[in-house]
Amino acid sequence: MAGKTAQSRLSRNRTRSAWLFLAPMLVTLFVVAAWPLGRTVWFSFTDASLDLISQARWVGIRNYLEWVDWGDGTGQYYGLLADPRWWRSVWNTVRFAVVSVSFETLFGLVIALVLNQSFRGRGLVRAAVLIPWAIPTIVSAKMWAWMMHDQFGILNDMFMRLGLISEPVAWTASPDTAMIAILIVDIWKTTPFMALLILAGLQMVPQDIYEAAKLDGVPPTRVFRKITLPLIMPAVLVAVVFRALDALRVFDIVYVLTPNTDATRTMSVYARENLFDFDQFAYGSAASTLLFLVIALITISFILATRMDLEGNTT
Amino acid sequence: MATVELINVSKSFGSVEVLRDINLSLEKGKFVVFVGPSGCGKSTLLRMIAGLEDITSGELRIDGQPMNEVLPAKRGIAMVFQSYALYPHMTVFENMSFGLEQAKLSKPEIEARVQDAAKMLQIEGLLDRKPKQLSGGQRQRVAIGRAITRDPRVFLFDEPLSNLDAALRVDTRLEIAALSERLPDTTMIYVTHDQVEAMTLADRIVVLNGGIVEQVGSPMDLYESPASEFVAGFIGSPRMNFLKGGVAEAHGAATYGIRPEHIALSDERGDWSGRVVLTERLGSDTFVHVEVKGVGPVNVRVEGRADFASGETVYLSPDPASVHLFDPQGRPVVRSVTP
Numbered sequence: 146m147a148g149k150t151a152q153s154r155l156s157r158n159r160t161r162s163a164w165l166f167l168a169p170m171l172v173t174l175f176v177v178a179a180w181p182l183g184r185t186v187w188f189s190f191t192d193a194s195l196d197l198i199s200q201a202r203w204v205g206i207r208n209y210l211e212w213v214d215w216g217d218g219t220g221q222y223y224g225l226l227a228d229p230r231w232w233r234s235v236w237n238t239v240r241f242a243v244v245s246v247s248f249e250t251l252f253g254l255v256i257a258l259v260l261n262q263s264f265r266g267r268g269l270v271r272a273a274v275l276i277p278w279a280i281p282t283i284v285s286a287k288m289w290a291w292m293m294h295d296q297f298g299i300l301n302d303m304f305m306r307l308g309l310i311s312e313p314v315a316w317t318a319s320p321d322t323a324m325i326a327i328l329i330v331d332i333w334k335t336t337p338f339m340a341l342l343i344l345a346g347l348q349m350v351p352q353d354i355y356e357a358a359k360l361d362g363v364p365p366t367r368v369f370r371k372i373t374l375p376l377i378m379p380a381v382l383v384a385v386v387f388r389a390l391d392a393l394r395v396f397d398i399v400y401v402l403t404p405n406t407d408a409t410r411t412m413s414v415y416a417r418e419n420l421f422d423f424d425q426f427a428y429g430s431a432a433s434t435l436l437f438l439v440i441a442l443i444t445i446s447f448i449l450a451t452r453m454d455l456e457g458n459t460t
Numbered sequence: 461m462a463t464v465e466l467i468n469v470s471k472s473f474g475s476v477e478v479l480r481d482i483n484l485s486l487e488k489g490k491f492v493v494f495v496g497p498s499g500c501g502k503s504t505l506l507r508m509i510a511g512l513e514d515i516t517s518g519e520l521r522i523d524g525q526p527m528n529e530v531l532p533a534k535r536g537i538a539m540v541f542q543s544y545a546l547y548p549h550m551t552v553f554e555n556m557s558f559g560l561e562q563a564k565l566s567k568p569e570i571e572a573r574v575q576d577a578a579k580m581l582q583i584e585g586l587l588d589r590k591p592k593q594l595s596g597g598q599r600q601r602v603a604i605g606r607a608i609t610r611d612p613r614v615f616l617f618d619e620p621l622s623n624l625d626a627a628l629r630v631d632t633r634l635e636i637a638a639l640s641e642r643l644p645d646t647t648m649i650y651v652t653h654d655q656v657e658a659m660t661l662a663d664r665i666v667v668l669n670g671g672i673v674e675q676v677g678s679p680m681d682l683y684e685s686p687a688s689e690f691v692a693g694f695i696g697s698p699r700m701n702f703l704k705g706g707v708a709e710a711h712g713a714a715t716y717g718i719r720p721e722h723i724a725l726s727d728e729r730g731d732w733s734g735r736v737v738l739t740e741r742l743g744s745d746t747f748v749h750v751e752v753k754g755v756g757p758v759n760v761r762v763e764g765r766a767d768f769a770s771g772e773t774v775y776l777s778p779d780p781a782s783v784h785l786f787d788p789q790g791r792p793v794v795r796s797v798t799p
Contacts, residue, residue, distance in 0.1 A: 353545035356512050357606075361559030362533025371558070375549045 182437070188430035195426050208431035225431050233407060234415040235439060241324065241411060242392035242443075245331045250385055252332065253339025260340065261347045271344075278337040286401035289330045293317055293402075320408040327398055327409055334398075335391070339384055346380025347373070382453050386444060393440045412436040463488040463647040464509060464614055469518035471504055478504050479671045482518070486664070491640045491648040495658040495694070496668035503618055505668070506651045510539050510616055522614060533562075538607035539616040542623065544599045546591040546606075552578075553587040556606045577608040580642070581635075597628045604639070615643070617650040621657065637661055655695050659683070667691050689790035692717050698747060700784070701758050713785035713793040720747065720761035722782035727768075730775025734758065736768045750774060 189208055193201035210224040225231050260271055277285065292299050293316035301313040316326040350373060358368050396413035403409045410418075416436055420429030447453075464486040471479040479501040486492050494502040507513040509520060511532030520527045527535055546555050553574055560570045578584045581601040591599055600620060607615060617636070621629045637660070640648050652658055658665050659679045667674040667682065667690075675687040679695075686692035692700050700717045708716040724730065725748060734752035746766040752758050760776060768774060785793040 351543070351545070351548075353541050353543050354547055357539075357541065357545040357547070358558075359512065360510065360532045360537070360539050361610075362531065362562050363558070367562070372547060372549075 185430045185433050185437075188427055189434045191427050191430075193427045193430070195421070195424050198426065201427070204427070208428050209435075225428065225435060230407070230410070231415060231432065231435075234410045234412050237324070237409060238393055238395065238411040238413075238439075239443075241328065241331075241395060241409075242389055245328050245335070245392050246385055246388045248328070248332045249336050249339045249388060250343075250381065252336045253343050253384070254381070256336065256340035257343035257347055260344050274340060275337045277334045278341075280334075282334065282397045283401055285334055286330060286398050289326075289333075290317060290402055293326055317403045318406075320406065323403045323406050323408045327402055330398055330402065331392070331395070335388060339388060342384035342387070343377060343381055346377040346384075349380070350376045379453070382451050386447060386453070389447065390440065390444060393443065394436075412439065463523055464649070465519075465521040465524075466505075466509075467519045467521070469505075469508065469520060470516050471501070471508060471513065472516045477671060479508075482673060484666060484673065484676065486647055486649065488647055489644050490663040491637075491650065491661055492664050492666060493658040493662035494649065494651045494666045494668055495655060496653065496674075497694070498653060500668040501671045502651045502653075502668045506539075506616055506618055506649060509614070509649065510537055511535055533559075536613035537616055538610040538612035538614075539618065540600075540603045540607050540620045542619040544591075544603040544623075546599060546602055548591050551588055551590055552583065552594075552602050552605075555591070555602060556587075556609050559606070560609055573609045573611070574605075577605040580608065580639075581605045596624055597632065600624065600632060604636075608639075608643075612646060614647045614649060615640075617648070619652055620650075621652070621654075633657060633660060656697060659695070665695075667694060669694075686784060687792065689715055689717065689786040692784050692786070698759055698761065703755055703758070705756070707755050708785070711783075711785050711793075714788040715786040715790070717784035717786065718758075718778045719782060720759045722779040723758065723760045724777040724779070725750075725760050725762055725766070726775045726777070727772075728775065730777040732758075732776040732778075733773060734776065736770055736772045736774055738770065739766070739768050741765065748774070750776060752776060 188198075188201060190203055190205060191201035192204050192207075206224075208224055210222060210226045212220055213223055214220040221227075256274060260267065260274065280288075291297070293301075295301065295313050295315035295318065298313075298316070300316065301310070304310045305313065314322060316322050354372060355368065358372055363371070394413055395411050396417070399409050399411050399414050400417075404414075412432065413436065416429050416432040418429070419425040419432055423429075464484070466482050466484040469479065469482040470477065482505065494505060496502045504513060508515050511527070511530065515528050522535055522537075547558065550558065556574045556577060557570045560573060565573070574587070575584070578587060581604060583598065583601050583605060586594060586598060586602070591602070594602065600623075603620070620636070621632055624632060636650075640646070640661075650657070650661060662679055664676060665679055665682055666676050669690050675682060675691045677685075682691055682695045686695060689702065693702065696719055698720050700719045701723075703716040703718070704714070708714055732752045732755055734750040734755070736748060737751050737757070738749040740747040740749075744764070746762045746764070748760045748762060748766060748768055750758050750760060758776060787793050
């Protein structure tokens with residue numbers, strides 16, 4: 146009896162100290178994540194504007210969708226859900242995320258496979274590959290903006306000399322190439338991250354099963370398809386989710402390279418425009434809230450669709 | 461006829477020579493054990509036969525055919541790895557059939573081979589499971605089963621019991637012995653650092669040390685006539701007593717070796733007298749550690765039970781016929797007659 150009490154007191158003590166250690170993190174998370182998110186959701190149901198933020202009044206779902214009757218039997222839907230510009234930016238974002246993450250995964254996989262081989266100077270190459278990832282996005286976006294400049298950019302100069310283009314292209318300004326420009330910069334920047342995560346997955350694959358495959362006489366391509374790929378798939382999927390979360394929130398590259406273009410306006414850029422440039426704080430909050438929901442929905446669907454194992458039970 | 465022949469085989473990793481001038485001829489259907497301490501090159505030798513390591517110089521032949529440049533899968537070998545090396549994402553059936561599919565066997569043929577091997581190893585009920593759902597012993601059987609399905613000329617085992625617990629190790633050892641009986645035409649090559657496995661399984665033992673072959677012979681050859689001090693110390697448990705100084709010099713040798721089981725122990729009379737330091741009782745045997753005056757520490761094996769108190773004076777008589785004498789280089793000295 147006494148033993149039992151002592152034990153339960155011990156476990157109570159442990160529980161208490163566990164909460165004590167967790168408390169700073171929980172408080173921080175609440176202050177920097179839960180509270181702002183809650184405030185944003187709240188503002189999206191008000192008529193808040195930047196200068197009158199404290200006098201915000203509840204207006205229901207008007208920012209999301211509202212039927213305005215013109216009194217003559219006709220009327221029109223207003224609000225975020227009826228705004229073609231919003232849906233255009235959702236489409237831009239999703240398209241950007243799908244294309245960039247696909248290419249990053251492909252290139253990352255190839256680079257990881259190369260870096261997983263032993264060769265002279267591998268350590269140096271591994272470090273060098275990370276450079277694009279290490280440069281702050283704003284800096285690399287500015288750098289690329291210069292390289293893509295229509296008059297002074299090195300890209301046009303090179304392509305002209307090689308005869309690939311007959312006249313300079315306004316990479317970032319032209320609606321036809323703006324999205325491609327952004328994709329190039331993002332893929333260049335984040336492929337190293339992908340390669341690194343996939344490399345970590347590759348290094349978890351035990352070497353002896355490759356030897357077993359050698360004895361089984363399995364050719365390299367089949368080894369890759371039947372052994373390597375299935376075994377690194379969990380790592381690849383986690384990397385894809387990480388990248389997709391980032392890509393769906395993309396802001397800085399677009400903001401620096403191609404501001405104010407319908408062709409590249411993403412959800413984050415749209416939300417910021419409304420929040421600060423157009424003084425539609427409540428409307429921008431609604432966009433932010435939807436942005437959050439869209440990302441959550443896509444991520445959860447992806448996790449469910451790929452039956453991703455988040456507890457690390459897959460071998 | 462020899463299945464596996466190694467002719468002047470050497471192996472270097474960069475400037476480090478790990479195997480030097482290995483010459484071996486392994487008979488068809490025999491169970492051969494490579495034994496030696498860690499780093500002696502035994503696993504490297506096995507991996508060279510498998511084709512997982514290049515042969516730096518010399519020649520490997522299987523059934524008379526040069527094998528140096530032949531791909532592992534074309535050598536007619538199968539291998540059981542120390543870590544089993546099962547494909548973790550495949551079921552037991554897939555693990556066993558993967559190589560056969562590659563060999564372009566028909567579906568019914570694959571099915572039959574896998575079922576036969578599974579039956580032989582009593583793993584028929586596990587064919588749908590993945591390796592992580594199996595115990596260590598079961599994984600081991602699957603690894604052996606995968607090797608059997610390849611129907612190899614030469615079966616290679618790389619320390620297959622080292623990841624099993626003691627009880628399972630004994631059972632599996634017996635099963636491997638039974639397996640080699642059932643496959644009389646298959647040459648088995650088995651690598652271990654455990655001399656008990658070597659003694660119990662082998663038709664022939666190859667003792668390796670520092671990259672060279674110390675001795676090749678049947679287990680009893682090695683036990684009775686070790687060709688070096690190293691072999692004498694490595695084969696046999698507990699280890700042979702090696703005595704230096706006066707005892708050895710009296711016989712014209714640098715080292716005087718006598719196994720614990722070849723010394724008679726008495727509390728009345730004997731050639732040597734000494735004090736008991738420690739007694740280890742194993743039930744079936746008792747090991748008595750004695751500090752012999754003028755000779756040094758000697759371990760004596762007594763059958764059954766023996767009760768000696770520490771510090772008690774006892775008398776030892778080594779069996780003169782079982783004394784092994786070695787020169788300073790560890791080579792055997794032609795035996796003089798008297799103890």
